[in-house]
Amino acid sequence: MREPEGQASGQAAADQTESGQAAASQAADQAAASQAAPAIMGYRRENGDIGIRNHLLIIPTVICSNQVCSRIAQLVPGAVAVPHPHGCSQIGADKDRTFSVLAGTGANPNVGAVLIVSLGCEVxxxxxxxxxxxxTGKPVEWFDIQSVGGSVKAIEHGAKLARQLQAGLMRQRQEPVPLSKLKVGVKCGGSDATSGLASNPALGAAADRLIREGGTVVxxxxxxxxxxxxxxxERCPDAAVRERLxxxxGRFEREVERMGADMRGGNPSPGNIAGGLSTIEEKSLGCISKCGTSPILGVTEYAEPLPEGGLYFMDSPGNDIECVSGMAAAGAHIVCFTTGRGTPxxxxxxxxxxxxxxxxxxxxxxxxxxxxxSPMLDGSLDVEAAGERIWQxxxxxxxxxxxxxxILGHQEFSINRIGPSL
Known part of the structure; x- marks a missing residue:
């Protein structure tokens, strides 16, 4: 039976209203989801990672191929090289560490393609x-200098391969990627009295913010x-993590004792002391404030791949370049580095x-x-506002x-060593 025209019209209007309300509700849900999971522009990797840079990385397996790698990088705009003094006359855990750091650096999600240059006889x-x-799914090429016939031919051959890899990277396009996938390392160096009072606590507030967004801090x-x-x-969630920390x-302290050294000769450093720090305890209390207040979910070895989400501690030296290189090899996208005295x-x-x-x-x-x-020191900027400044x-x-x-082209790289050279 046909409905009266007025009733049908009323029903249509009701359906339209309901449809509009559903659409509005869906739009509100989408807006809320977008706000809850903010996006940045980045590169999606085949293994599910996201990259915020798209480097072509030139890796020497050994010190003997450093110069060839550096020359190749100079010839191919956008390429970066990581020269280092390792890869030969190493054994056991020391050799394994060099391998793991080089592999982790190549696997870093900010790297889009890799060229490896070997001498041909290294470990x-x-x-x-x-x-x-x-x-990881990224393109990787390699060759050795001895097989191609020396440095000049190796540079020519490597530059050709690098240009091919770079051409592939140029075809990749950025797309929206979730900020929750971001992994950030927190580091301090060249510390002074202002580090523990201002920059480290402010960075801690930013670290807490990233973790609330679903990201990772190390x-x-x-x-x-x-x-x-x-x-x-006290911030470890269970005895296993606490004992690991x-x-x-303890492992480090035993190594210092085995060497018959006193770490107080180098920590605090002369620069730290000149900047107003008096003891290792004072320096350490300032240092730990830069990771915020979240629970420490795990303790990892140097350059060990980072889990996703939450706060982790990585065993590493205080040496600036070795620590940052270890964080990069572990998969960090960014390192936030506080400094009172300044470092480039x-x-x-x-x-x-x-x-x-x-x-x-x-x-x-x-x-x-x-x-x-620094306005934190005169009270014109509180820790939350300072943390927001770093977060932005x-x-x-x-x-x-x-x-x-x-901008200045700083590309420092160093691998923390374990054992003796042969």
């Missing part, structure tokens, strides 16, 4: 290294938590954001510093903004 196997990186520097390790241990501190260093594959709580340092080294939180810088750098270290 680091280039084929195995290539295979370890290829599991803190390292085993040597610089000594005297405050019990404070971090104490174990790596960067990284070959990850942007390094320089943060200072010392207004004088920011003024004197403005070409190296990215974020100034993280988001902008993840979205493509270049750090000062990137």
């Amino acid at each position: 680091v196997d280039p084929q195995q290294l290539a295979d370890a990186i290829r599991v 803190i390292g520097e085993t040597t610089e938590i000594i005297g405050a390790e019990h404070v971090l241990a 104490y174990a790596i501190v 260093t960067g990284s070959a594959v990850v942007p390094v954001i320089k943060i200072t709580g010392n207004g004088r340092t920011f003024s004197l080294m403005e070409d190296n510093m990215d974020v100034d939180v 810088e993280i988001v902008e750098v993840a979205d493509g903004k270049l750090t000062k270290a990137e």
Whole structure:
């Protein structure tokens, strides 16, 4: 039976209203989801990772191929090389560490393609290294200098391969990727009294914000938590993580004793002391504040791949370049680096954001510093607002903004060693 025209019209209007309400509700849900999971522009990798840079990385397997790699990188715009003094006369865990750091650096999601250059007789196997990186799905090529006939021919051959790889990277396009996939390392160096008072707590607030967004934070520097390790241990969720944290501190202390050395001769450093730090405990309490207040979900070895989501501690030296290189090899996208006295260093594959709580340092080294939180010291900027300032810088750098270290071409790289050379 046909409905009366007025009733049908009313029903249509009701259906239209209901449809409109459903559409509005769906739009609101989408907006809420978008707000809850903000996006940046990046590169989706075949293994599910996201990259915020798209580097062509030239890796020497051994010190003997450093010069060839550097010359290839000079000939191919956009390529970066990681020269290092290792890869030969190494055994056991020391050899394995060199391999794992090179493999992890090549696997870093900010790297889009890799060219490996071997000499041909070193202990680091280039084929195995290539295979370890290829599991990420990115293109990897390798050759050895001895087989192609010396340095000049190797540079020519390598540049040809590098240009082919670079052409493939140029065809890749950025797309929206979730900020929740971001992994950030937190590091301090060239510390002074303002580090523990301002820049480190502010970075801790930004670290908490990233973790709330679903991201990952890693803190390292085993040597610089000594005297405050019990404070971090209280934030471990269970006995296993807590015991692991104490174990790596004990391992380092035993090694120092075995060498008959006193770490107080180098930590705090002369620069730290000149900047107002008096003891390792004072330095350590300032150091740990840069990772915020979240639970420490796990303790990893140097350059070990990072899990996704939450806060982790990586066993690493306090040495700036070795620590940052280890974080990059573990999969960090960015390293936030606080400094009171100032340092220019960067990284070959990850942007390094320089943060200072010392207004004088920011003024004197403005070409190296990215974020100034020194107004915290006169009370005109609170820790949450300072953390928000750093957070905004993280988001902008993840979205493509270049750090000062990137602009200046700082591409420092170093591998922490374990054992003796043969």
